[in-house]
Amino acid sequence: MNETHGDTIMRVENLAVHFPMGGGLFGGQRRWLHAVDGVDLELKRGECLGLVGESGCGKSTLALSLLGLQAPTRGRIILDGHDVSGSAGKDRKDRARFAQMVFQDPYSSLNPRQTVRTTLEAPLRLHGVTSRSEIDDRIADVLKHVGLRTDQAERFPHEFSGGQRQRIGIARALILRPKIIILDEPVSALDVSIRAQIINLLLELKETLGLSYVMISHDLGVVEHMSDRVAVMYLGRIVETGGWETIFTNPQHPYTRALIAAIPDPFSRTTGVKITGEIPNPLNPPTGCGFHPRCPEARDICRIPPAPLLEAIAEDHLVRCRRVGEFA
Amino acid sequence: MKIRANLLIGGVLFATVILAGILAPLLAHTDPVMDANLMFAEEPPGGEFWFGTDAQGRDIYSRVLYGARISLTVGIVSQLINTVIGVCLGLSAGYWGGWWDDFVNGLTNLMLAIPSLIFALAIMAILTPGLTSLLIALGLTNWSFTCRLARASALSLKSQGYVQAAKVLGYGDIRIMLTQLLPNMLGPIIVIGTLGMGGAVLAEASLSFLGLGIRPPFPSWGSMLSDARDQITTAPWISVFPGLAIFMTVLGLNLLGDGLRDILDPQSRTRRA
Amino acid sequence: MSQKPLLEVENLRIDLSIGDTKFPAVQDVSFTIGRGETLGLVGESGCGKSITALALIGLLRHPLSIGGGIIRFDGREIQSLSPAQMRQLRGDRISMIFQEPMTALNPLSPVGRQIAEMFVLHKGASWRDAERQAVEALASVRVPAPERRVKDYPHQLSGGMRQRVMIAIALACSPDLLLADEPTTALDVTVQAEILDLIRDLCAERGTAVLMISHDLGLIANMCRRVGVMYAGRIVEERAAEDVFRAPSHPYTSGLVASLPLLGARARQGRHRLMEIAGVVPPVAAFPAGCRFHPRCRASTEICVAADPEVTLLPNGGSVRCHHHE
Ligand SMILES: Nc1ncnc2c1ncn2[C@@H]1O[C@H](COP(=O)(O)OP(=O)(O)O)[C@@H](O)[C@H]1O
Ligand SMILES: Nc1ncnc2c1ncn2[C@@H]1O[C@H](COP(=O)(O)OP(=O)(O)O)[C@@H](O)[C@H]1O
Ligand SMILES: [Mg+2]
Ligand SMILES: [Mg+2]
8 A cells, every 4th residue: 555645644544432421430331432443644744724613513512632642542653754652752753743732712822931933943942953053943934934023032932922822822833844734623712803914814824834634613604714624523534525625515424514504694684593402422423423413404214223324425425324415 | 019017027026036047146145055164053033144054054145146046947948848849739730630639638638637747756756856957857748738728720721711711822731830820829838828827936846845856965955845844843944045036936927827828818919909 | 561672772872981081882782682682793703782781771880981982771760770770680681601611700609609609599489499400400401411510610621511601591481682793703613503503402492682792793693683783882884784895885894894705605716816905993992983894984075084973773773873874
């Protein structure tokens, strides 16, 4: 099998992360929470992959295992042709130079006691950049990329606004010159007018630095604007994936349709919500298709195990639904 | 920003004690140990002997000054040992969790269950009395509060984005604890440390009073009080001045701790920001 | 008589005291809400939306205070009401829901009891009756198995369920006016859609008027007939909701509209660079002279720095506060 597929920068195969719950010292039954439950993903070079789904569906857990901060229970992660699965922790430094992350909350994601310079300099030193001039150059370079002035490097996080803090967070993610950046809700905590700045910046950086993004977001407007490909996640599984145009103009899974319909339409005074209730407890997932209790299209066959498979219904369009194609 | 009264008074009291200890050789009138002179035994406070003299005719003023050295050494060094132990255990337990956390938790609860003075007494009974033993006894028995605090802070801080970011950047665990967690929990730990220092000064006095701390003739405030037991009605000044010194030091440290708590409180910091 | 609007706010001013100085956190804010009508208030955070709502319900606390203007609710000026009368009004005729329901719910009391309290307090019901009505109220906000849920404590509920409980409490006495301050900001889109539907349906049923506050222009346009856009303590534009998106007049409004990645826009027009509004909302003590938006405005000229723009009425209804409105 050819693992050095030229176009693919990251491939995830059958990745699962299960957390032990309950049990412990005094007996009680130990159960497993399937936070990520068999995910296949492919990230192409220079692409932005949007990952959407309600909170609690396993997006952050997936992101952490891609970065090596959460050991997968099973499955493989192949970064640039190298299988890195199973070694969470040991290769943290290698993976750090390959993949980085931008966090949602610009307030809690910066150490309040470190200046911007320290925040950017410490990782460089850790990764073997020791010459003063090179460190200064790289810090100046990265600050310029994110639109901050070099003299602002001596300041502490509380001296910046939310949007500027997010720029610092992006600078920190860029400082080791990674190839992949995982964006976990990069604009949801920002003010509306600041969102546009950060979205524009992220798209520019992707072009100029040749980055690839995995972007987690629940704001479908942002996902449509930024993504090249989209994967929709539900209860730890991908339920639909395809190019952004396919997903937004021709969604097939009832869940994807419901997500899109849930966005308030500014030009009408109605909502098109079709689903009710909330994401089920992953400790106790429904039988068969995990979405059936909320699905407006559910029939008896949807309740029968096993869970449906993620199947291709067109080129580059996969859907996990038994009844796909049966509804208009 | 206006300086709070407790910080000011506490600082002044504590600084006075430190200066007294440092400048003791210059300020003292006589050698605290050697200059016994039974001719001047139990002189009341007055012109020559500001604080009076004790049963052996030693100048109490000089002995109280030198006593500050012992109290401060014990207070600072033993509390430093406590803080280091407490922070190392609590920080690592909170950050790593798992069996190590269970173990540290158990140990902390054990320490909290035994009154620390009794514990220190037991250690002193085994060791030979003296300054080093005192430092060990007091330094090993009073870290549980610091440990709990460090553990709780580590638990809440480790889920912060910047700690996650440090992991993503490839930082090792020890480096994360030292550079990301420790600086952000230092404020309350300093407060606890300052309050603990007052406790250590008091504990030293108690142990020395019981004859298990600093041995006579060295001038520890506690042993001076102990020596003065028999003359408490006939020559009260022998006990009053060392007692006052203990009171001043402990009060000063407590006020200082309270004042530091106010300014190091993260909420008041964000209000300024 | 019944033609009189439910709520009239005229030249409301809210002062923020810092030391001995008072700064106008909200100034010259005027709007009316008719019975059963829904008005939206939109703007970035820090523009004064929440404190305006708090002023309406008489909950401003030091360092904030009402510095002028008139708030007339159902013909009565609420500033002239005694604290006891205000308490009577609150929860019975005006009620409010917040972004984080956890802060408004009592963590130590079962949610059923908290709903029942409203009936006891304002309708003089007995506890036994009130508890029964609480079950109905929970059912009306579409909480499944309400007989069991009334016994739950707030922390046992998900964010969406807590917000439903808040709505049940707020609408328990069928108030005339509901103030909804970012009620869905902390929720998932699917849950948000349900909560919005709930508010829309229940208020229509009871004839309750709504002041809907949000930073999400799309949501406001979807929920409300009329929209007020707030910036730095002023309403800079007030329009029918569809006009705000189709033909915004104030540069701030058009900036907000153009900075939004609207769903479907890329499929229709391809990907374009989003418009950015430079800078941030200034703190209350640093509101600039002249037009408060001028430091961030692309259309700003000398007059914007020199003079505060007056309210201009627009030909097709609505008003705008700008020297250079479109
Ligand atoms: N460390 C953990 N231990 C136990 N359960 C966890 C842990 N992290 C996440 N989970 C659970 O896994 C599921 C997915 O969580 P998460 O990945 O954070 O979802 P999302 O980011 O999509 O909101 C949730 O039910 C959450 O409670
Ligand atoms: N209790 C308070 N003390 C001091 N300033 C306040 C207080 N509450 C609100 N403010 C200030 O008033 C302004 C408007 O706040 P708010 O109404 O909460 O804005 P919004 O709801 O539009 O985000 C902000 O600049 C805010 O900092
Ligand atoms: Mg998440
Ligand atoms: Mg607000």
